[in-house]
Each structure stands twice: as structure tokens, then as C-alpha cells.
Amino acid sequence: MYLGCVIPNRYPFIEAATRHVFNALNIGVVDLEGASCCPAPGVFRSFDIETWLTLSARNITKSEELLRDLVTMCNGCYGTLNDVNQELKAEPKKKAIVNEHLKKVNREFKGSVNVRHILDVLVNEIGLDAIKKRITHPSSLRVAVHYGCHLLKPMNTKPWTENWEEPRFFDDLVEITGATSVPYKDKMMCCGAGGGVRGALKEVSLDFTREKLINMRDAGIDAIVVCCPFCHLQFDIGQEEVNNIFKDQIRVPFHFPVIYVTQLLGLAMGLDPFRMGLLKTPQVKGLPPMQAFDLLFTQYQQLNLHHTSLFSPRT
Structure with missing residues (x-):
């Protein structure tokens, strides 16, 4: 399992939820020790493609x-590692x-493994029917599913057989939990964070996020479900930033919970919400309990918890 940068540094609960769900589904994982940044596809590749290829290949x-396929929970990491893996397998000159470069650190890229996103493992290997049998606490949430960019594109390097403009596999996975994946305008648009845009042009980045949030709200959602920690960051912290920067342009502030896909799966499978990291979700300061989490945690009333205890301020 490859963690990348954002998960261990900002959202360790994504790792926790994924480990618990994988364990419940009897998916064995081995930690990838000593790994570096993937490195990020939108930045490093643009400046020095040879270094980008080499660092990823390492x-x-x-x-x-380890004689195991590499599995990642991040769209950006998946975009880099999968594309580099396939590029070096297909182009012997680049591989050489x-x-x-790798000789200098006593390593060699052989091209003997595959790189997989956890959605690929869940949907294409475990299968929706097998996962559905493990659902014991169906959800009643209406959610906006956000695919993100690097999960799908370029399609010729990805395992998905569907048209990237109208995919269904993530929606189908979400809906076996009992949740409803609500259609919304510009569903396949970027969250706004990728390609270095958030770092270089933050207001432009957040304008993308604002537009997506407006479309999600117009569709009548309770929460946002993501499969990428960087998209999670943009919708999570980005909501507060959008509320501040565009306060004169939006009707009411946005306060949607942002849930990683394995958190939603874990809850629907009856796993402990604390182990799913939901004590830290959503990470927006000073919010009252929200309707979406009222719906979520009615499934866990046996824990005898007051809803407000499930909300913690960002630290």
C-alpha cells in the first residue's frame, strides 16, 4: 500500500478507514516502506520529465x-505511478x-507489477456483489460523487471500460451502501486543486470549487463522497475558503461533509465510526451538527453518543 504525501500528513483517517475496510473484505496489504512522493503529475512532469520518471520508477x-502490485488511495499518485509504469514498460529506451539513474541507488525498474487505485481493487477484483453481501447498515444519504481527473484520464492507461465523460463504476460502488448518487451539473469537472493551480492561483482554484459546490447544492445533496485525498482537501478546507472569498456571491455558506469512499463503505458494513476516522469529519470549525451526519449516525445510536461530540475543530 502506497500512502503518498497528503494522506499521512493531512488525512490519516483515510488510511485508517481503508485498512479496516480491506481487512473486513480479507484484502491483504503490505506497507511500502521508504517510498517518496509519487511525484505529483501536474508539477514535476512539466519541469523535468526524466526526473519525474525516475523518482516514480524508484x-x-x-x-x-515485494512481488506485489502497488495500490494507492490517491488519484494524483495513481496518475503518476500508473502512467510511468505503463510508459516504461512500453518504451525500452526510456526504461534504459x-x-x-536508478543504478546510482542500486535499483532497477523491471516492469513486473501493476499500479492500481483502490477503486480498481474494490470494483474489478472484489466485485460489487461480494461487497454488497457485507452491507449491514444501509445508508440513506443523498451524495455527490466526485471522480476527479487523474482517476480517469488518460483513458488509454486506465482499466476502466466506460466512457470517461459518463462513468458509473464509482456511483455503483457508492449505491451498494444504500446511498443515492445524485446527478449534478458539471459532475466531471476538476475540483480545482490539481495541476498546481491551488498553489499558484488559489482564487482561480477556488472558483472551480465554488461552481461545483453550487451545482451540488442545487441537486439537493447531503454530503460529498471522494476517492482522492487532494480532492478531499479542496472540498473540505476549500468550503471554508470559498465561504470567505466569495461571501458576496453565494446565497448561504457551504457546510457539506466530505467523506472518503472507504469511510462510507465502512459505516455501511457496520464498522466502528471512530475507527473510520469520522471523529475528524467534517473538518470545518464551529459548525453545528448537520443533517447529513444526523442521517449517518442514526445507524449507530447504540453507541449512545451525542452527535455534537462527533465534530472536532481543525487543529
Whole structure:
């Protein structure tokens, strides 16, 4: 399992939820020790493609040593690692150049493993029917499913057989929990964070987020479900930023809970919400309990918890 940067540094509950769900589904994982940043596809690749290929290949060689496919929970990491893996397998000249660099650290890229997003593992290997049998606490949430960019594109390097403009596999996975995936305008649009835009042009980045949030609210959702920690960050922290920067342009502030896909699955499978990291969700300061989490936690009344205790301020 490859963690990347954002999950261990900002959202460790995504790792926790994924580990508990994988364990419940009997999916064995081994930690990828000593890995570096993937590195990020939108930035490093633009400045120095050879270094980008080499650093990514180094991470893949660590998975090759373990004789296991590399699995990631991040769309950006998936975009880099999967694309580099396939590019080096297909282009011997690039592979030779990269291996010359890797020699300096006593490593060699062989091309012996695959790189997989956790949605690929859940949907294409475990299968929706098998997961559905584990659902014991169906959800009644109306959610906006956000695919993100690097999960789907470029399609020729990804395992999905559907048209990237109208995919269903993530929606179908969400809906086996009992939740409803609500259609909304510009569903396939970027969250606004990727490609270095959040770092370089923050207000432009948040304008994308604002538009998506407006469309989600117009569709009547309770929560947002994501499969990428960077998209999670943009919708989570970004809501507060949008509320401040565009306060004169929005009717009322946005306060949607943002849920990673394995958190939603874990809750529907009856796993402990504390182990799913939901004590830290949503991470927006000073909010009252929200309708979405009132719906979520009615499933866990046996815990005898007051809803407000489930909300913690950002630290």
C-alpha cells in the first residue's frame, strides 16, 4: 500500500478507514516502506520529465521487490505511478535511461507489477456483489460523487471500460451502501486543486470549487463522497475558503461533509465510526451538527453518543 504525501500528513483517517475496510473484505496489504512522493503529475512532469520518471520508477521498484502490485488511495499518485509504469514498460529506451539513474541507488525498474487505485481493487477484483453481501447498515444519504481527473484520464492507461465523460463504476460502488448518487451539473469537472493551480492561483482554484459546490447544492445533496485525498482537501478546507472569498456571491455558506469512499463503505458494513476516522469529519470549525451526519449516525445510536461530540475543530 502506497500512502503518498497528503494522506499521512493531512488525512490519516483515510488510511485508517481503508485498512479496516480491506481487512473486513480479507484484502491483504503490505506497507511500502521508504517510498517518496509519487511525484505529483501536474508539477514535476512539466519541469523535468526524466526526473519525474525516475523518482516514480524508484517507488515502483520497491513494490516489485515485494512481488506485489502497488495500490494507492490517491488519484494524483495513481496518475503518476500508473502512467510511468505503463510508459516504461512500453518504451525500452526510456526504461534504459531511467535504469541508468536508478543504478546510482542500486535499483532497477523491471516492469513486473501493476499500479492500481483502490477503486480498481474494490470494483474489478472484489466485485460489487461480494461487497454488497457485507452491507449491514444501509445508508440513506443523498451524495455527490466526485471522480476527479487523474482517476480517469488518460483513458488509454486506465482499466476502466466506460466512457470517461459518463462513468458509473464509482456511483455503483457508492449505491451498494444504500446511498443515492445524485446527478449534478458539471459532475466531471476538476475540483480545482490539481495541476498546481491551488498553489499558484488559489482564487482561480477556488472558483472551480465554488461552481461545483453550487451545482451540488442545487441537486439537493447531503454530503460529498471522494476517492482522492487532494480532492478531499479542496472540498473540505476549500468550503471554508470559498465561504470567505466569495461571501458576496453565494446565497448561504457551504457546510457539506466530505467523506472518503472507504469511510462510507465502512459505516455501511457496520464498522466502528471512530475507527473510520469520522471523529475528524467534517473538518470545518464551529459548525453545528448537520443533517447529513444526523442521517449517518442514526445507524449507530447504540453507541449512545451525542452527535455534537462527533465534530472536532481543525487543529
